[in-house]
Amino acid sequence: MSDEEKKARLRLREFLPYRLSVLSNTVSRGIANLYDREFGLTIWQWRVMAVTGDTPGISATDIGQRTAMDKVAVSRAVAGLIELGYMERKTSESDGRRSQLFLTPAGQDIYEMIVPIALEAERKLMAPLTSEEQAELSRLMQKLAGSASPERPLW
Amino acid sequence: MSDEEKKARLRLREFLPYRLSVLSNTVSRGIANLYDREFGLTIWQWRVMAVTGDTPGISATDIGQRTAMDKVAVSRAVAGLIELGYMERKTSESDGRRSQLFLTPAGQDIYEMIVPIALEAERKLMAPLTSEEQAELSRLMQKLAGSASPERPLW
DNA sequence: GTCAATTAGTTACATATGAAACTAATAAAA
């Protein structure tokens, strides 16, 4: 076989990082539109609300870890949510640097409205997969996530 | 069961759109670092090179369709690549609006250097999956992509 | 042919994002 024939080809449409990016962007864009249209929230604001609704009193740093957001993004999302009246901040008594974040009653209402809408969107997205396929996808993504973790970069 | 008990919960870490986004960002960031570090290219420049290397003479609009990039992003990536001396543009004889894009010899060299590196990165990413799992993942992503296509938005 | 409508691609502008510098508070070292 000549060198010429051995040249590897890269078909973008079959290249996993590309496919992952396109799929993720399509899904994220759809969801972002939904949150923005219905509630005037960005994806990051919603993520912050989601974990705060789930874990009242959480700090900004911990939100960052739970949402894969950097601290600047968290800071901005929190500022926006306070501005909107959906969140309030107290300062930790034991540590004056640390914030303790809570949803306001208005924020709690929004939270409770979004959760079922978000779950329904996920359901529709997954609808073409059987429940076995859904479980398998989840498992495979888990494996990939381990393989691609930023702490142990592969390249 | 009371209404209180029926409240749905949303665990971000298990929410598919979120997991997809985190996984895709992790992978994309790793690959972007690789291209930038080794060749001084952005992901978008590399995508444009990839399809131009595969389809010499392609137009900017067609690149956009093949790479899921909007025309502004393609325009900027092409401008950067021309600046770097990796790409050249001719104007179509039959249609004066249309460009015909080609890799220069220098661009061709870079292209041939990147392709195996990119494929190797993909291989490492997928290494923890058996080949059956890889095929299954591909199939499931295909299904999801159909479900989430922007032409037929679900939400 | 002439004029309106469409298409390819670029430019301008406004917003989003991330890295680094910064402030304030706490912890650790001396």
Added chain:
DNA sequence: TTTTATTAGTTTCATATGTAACTAATTGAC
């Protein structure tokens, strides 16, 4: 203690990105 280093969070600045407006060429209607 005081002083040095670390941590939580915000602000600043430079760059990236998307939308909309724009230019130039082509097509279609008449």
